[in-house]
Amino acid sequence: MFGLNQKDKSTLIVVAALTLLAPFILNPFPEGSALAQFNAGYPDLMQRFVIFGIFAIGFNILFGLTGYLSFGHAAFLGVGSYSAVWMFKLVGMNVLPAITLSVIVAGLFALLIGFVSLRRSGIYFSILTLAFAQMSFNLAYSVLTPITNGETGLQLTLNDPRVLGQSATADGSIPVTNLLPGLEMRSTYVLDAGPWLFQFNLGYYLCALLLLVAFYVSIRIFRSPFGMMLRAVKSNQQRMNYTGLNTRPYTLAAFVISGMYAGLAGGLMASMDPLAGAERMQWTASGEVVLMTILGGAGTLIGPVLGAGFIKYFENIFSKINDNVLHGWFAILPDGIEDFLVFVVHPFIGKGWHLTLGILFMLVVIYLPGGLVEGGQRIGKYFKRGSDDAQSNDASTKPAE
């Protein structure tokens, strides 16, 4: 099926199950319970999980396969967002043309930046991409204000032409993004199962579907001769050149493909919430996708998806915990100890969640250089060894009987 081998097929099925059942998986705790704050099954949060998943999958095609570490991929995400918002302003509120344009514009932009940056490799390549992204950020922030609306960010207004739609709805408000007329991105079906609330959002399922397509394409690229060449670039460029292979078009193609993934992510972001700001292009945003890919496992198929989910979960859940919540947790302890524990934990929560992320990142990089995927493999091996031992014990005891 789909031209995949057995192992890749199971990986794809696992990812499909995780994304399609996310409204259940991410909402394991009943509403109103003390643990409900760890629920993440809300439309906007789930959308962010998969959108950043797409971003990281694309980044991994460049970084994981060729080893070229781009520090400017947020630029393509930003360009994708601006393109999509302009489509909403000029053409109409349908997301499909907007997303298509995002991917194309980001791809062209990546072709330009990649053509220049890929003249160098290693740290110089990283610096070049970083420089380009910061230039893009500054252009968007100030110079190109007529196009980007500067620091306010690009937003929809009632005066937008929207030639294939309407400038304003009948009741005088700005129309919302849709898949087909009437199928709004924000429309959500709420399943009320006793104390549990499960939310099924159309926008999320569009993102999830595109993530699956993006993931499937990434598997095909990994298993293709082209993907093998990209790994060969990472391994030994000298041998590539002396084997009659031109490395430049290979790396450029990988760069453009990953730029298009970033554009897709940016377009989806704007489709879920039609605004685009320059901060999406800032270097911290580029750094975030590097963290996601390394944390999950660079060069692995599923790693970037896990890394993106992991970071976005912690960002949203840890940052919501405040001192009051902590006092609630430690309330059973004597007052002095309670205050002391809250004091100790305080820097790691709320606005300090980056501290927690930093520590987790260090632990992963030091103890699991292959990322979360390596962690999973080690656990898998541990259990496998356990069952092997059991079998060999059986074998050794049998003759005695």
Add this chain to the structure above:
Amino acid sequence: MGILEVKNVGKRFGGLQALGNVNLSVAENSVHAIIGPNGAGKSTLLNCFVGKLIPDTGSVMFDGQSVLGRKPFEINQMGISRVFQTPEIFGDLSVMENMMIPCFAKRDGAFEMNALSSVSSQRDIHEKAEQMLVDMNMADKRHMNAASLSRGDKRRLEIGMCLSQDPRLLLLDEPTAGMARADTNNTIDLLKQIKEERDITIAIIEHDMHVVFSLAERITVLAQGTPLVEDTPDNIKGHPKVREAYLGETAAA
């Protein structure tokens, strides 16, 4: 007219005249060795053949076409494969994948955007790579990571990768450098076997006289960037100029 014609090649690095007026002709289907003491310019000369260096003067013609100004990958596509002094292989890839990459390069050229076809469906490439692994006596190591091979196996793999492209000219840069005696002899046997089984020209740069005299049909002796003599191995052994410049004790012993 040889398959590789080198005329008046000179190369200067700052104040050092690395090569001065080198003339050399490698006959088709021969084994031609280039020897010389350290610093004689052997590697510089080789680098001029493969596009790594461009000589200041002179011309290098391969099969009637100039190689000067062409990039290494273009020169390889013309039919010249190079084996490095330290084996250059794809260490992160499996032995089988290492062997498949040159097969792809031979079939599809310098770049092919086949991102949606799968490696496992490329039957012709698999067959060719598999055959080459059998020829190189490495079929049992096909799933190993190339970086974990022994030095001798890395060398075999690299030679196999070059041969899988059916090159017309194989360039070997000190193929036995740093090898134990047994590995050196294995490599000599392998190269002899290649010579017997294929229509191939081999140009070899070598320090080890044992290797040179076991393989070469013609020998060029390079000293201080200029060819001293070019002759058959037997004549080179007894040549007084060569003894003086290079062989010295080796020939006496």
